[in-house]
Amino acid sequence: MLKTIAGFDRIGEENAFAVLARATQLASEGRDIINLGIGQPDFQTPGHIVEAAVKALRDGHHGYTPATGILPLREAVSADLHKRIGVDTNPDNIVIVPGGKVTMFMAILMFGEPGAEILYPDPGFPIYRSMIEFTGATPIPVPIREENDFAFSAEETLSLLTDKTRLLILNSPANPTGGVTPRAEIEKLVKGLEAFPDLAIMSDEIYAQMTYDGMEHVSLLGFEEIRDRLILLDGWSKTYAMTGWRMGYSLWPDQLIDKARKLAVNAWSCVNAPAQFAGLAALTGPQDEARAMVAEFDKRRKVVVDGLNALPNISCRTPLGAFYAFPNIKATGWKAKKLASALLEDAGVAVIGGPDFGILGEGYIRLSYANSTENIQRALKRMEDFLTQNS
Numbered sequence: 001m002l003k004t005i006a007g008f009d010r011i012g013e014e015n016a017f018a019v020l021a022r023a024t025q026l027a028s029e030g031r032d033i034i035n036l037g038i039g040q041p042d043f044q045t046p047g048h049i050v051e052a053a054v055k056a057l058r059d060g061h062h063g064y065t066p067a068t069g070i071l072p073l074r075e076a077v078s079a080d081l082h083k084r085i086g087v088d089t090n091p092d093n094i095v096i097v098p099g100g101k102v103t104m105f106m107a108i109l110m111f112g113e114p115g116a117e118i119l120y121p122d123p124g125f126p127i128y129r130s131m132i133e134f135t136g137a138t139p140i141p142v143p144i145r146e147e148n149d150f151a152f153s154a155e156e157t158l159s160l161l162t163d164k165t166r167l168l169i170l171n172s173p174a175n176p177t178g179g180v181t182p183r184a185e186i187e188k189l190v191k192g193l194e195a196f197p198d199l200a201i202m203s204d205e206i207y208a209q210m211t212y213d214g215m216e217h218v219s220l221l222g223f224e225e226i227r228d229r230l231i232l233l234d235g236w237s238k239t240y241a242m243t244g245w246r247m248g249y250s251l252w253p254d255q256l257i258d259k260a261r262k263l264a265v266n267a268w269s270c271v272n273a274p275a276q277f278a279g280l281a282a283l284t285g286p287q288d289e290a291r292a293m294v295a296e297f298d299k300r301r302k303v304v305v306d307g308l309n310a311l312p313n314i315s316c317r318t319p320l321g322a323f324y325a326f327p328n329i330k331a332t333g334w335k336a337k338k339l340a341s342a343l344l345e346d347a348g349v350a351v352i353g354g355p356d357f358g359i360l361g362e363g364y365i366r367l368s369y370a371n372s373t374e375n376i377q378r379a380l381k382r383m384e385d386f387l388t389q390n391s
């Protein structure tokens, strides 16, 4: 019997992948499945980005790159942060990682150990809690509430900090709720964090460029007071429809960058070279396709929210970011995971049960509107028929 470390008894998963596998299996058996489960754009990566990768391969970029990524790419990330957030950053503090997820893996490994507390949003991206559990640290959920439009509350977050808290994880715009935290709340939080100078902060801003109705994305990077302990997580997956390329980046403060670099050297040596050239083309090339995707998501968002609110016993707040709706299903009488499973098996609509995102996810399901308007409308009709027959 092989004995692995105790962390593997606690590590979790991302159920969206299990739902995707089941949906794919049902589709292969001939069922007509509409997938509103997985969180990935339904668009192709823009052509000029693909071409840059092909050219990199033809030009002979087949070898290792520096572990933290090629310098022109890190310079382009730095220039992009300057353009979007108005802050100067040093390309030497940037690490190119194989997908945004890897940054959370690195940050949680750096701070998680038995006795340490790590705060994370609940409901939130499931890997935060899974990784915290893996390290043996104590996961402390920060409630993300519907009545607060799924923004995080500075007061509630600050009230959970103790002298054991080593890392605070923030995410806005948020998965799975689509919530966006307004500037005033973030300012309040940053002010309160002054009392905790030894606390690291990881801000997951992977949906930074997907906000709607004029809602601004407020980056934690904009606050000088915390910049010396801020880890910024971002990447190409969502903005440029590049989920399968596995391209992300993180910005690390001076006191952590060498540790981040060493983790990269130990774990993956470097992200594959042609993908890095694709990432460079994404940042330095035309942005019109990326913008058009957001405009399209915005249109679908309205279709989803109006459609959900017209369903019996379902109510849905208007999400202001990302590409998810997180309707309240409590009045249907269904448990969220049971409903998600029944919708897939009986109605052919893949969605994710809220509890897959945390304790406070009970009573909600997550729909990704990264699917065509036509499919979204068909899915809503199927949900209506199902709920009418099964409530």
Ligand code: PLP
Binding pocket: 039, 098, 099, 100, 101, 102, 125, 171, 174, 175, 204, 206, 235, 236, 237, 238, 243, 247, 248
């Ligand atoms: N952070 C959040 C909040 C996400 O929703 C996701 C992906 O769904 C990620 C990070 C990871 O992105 P990537 O595919 O680049 O690893």
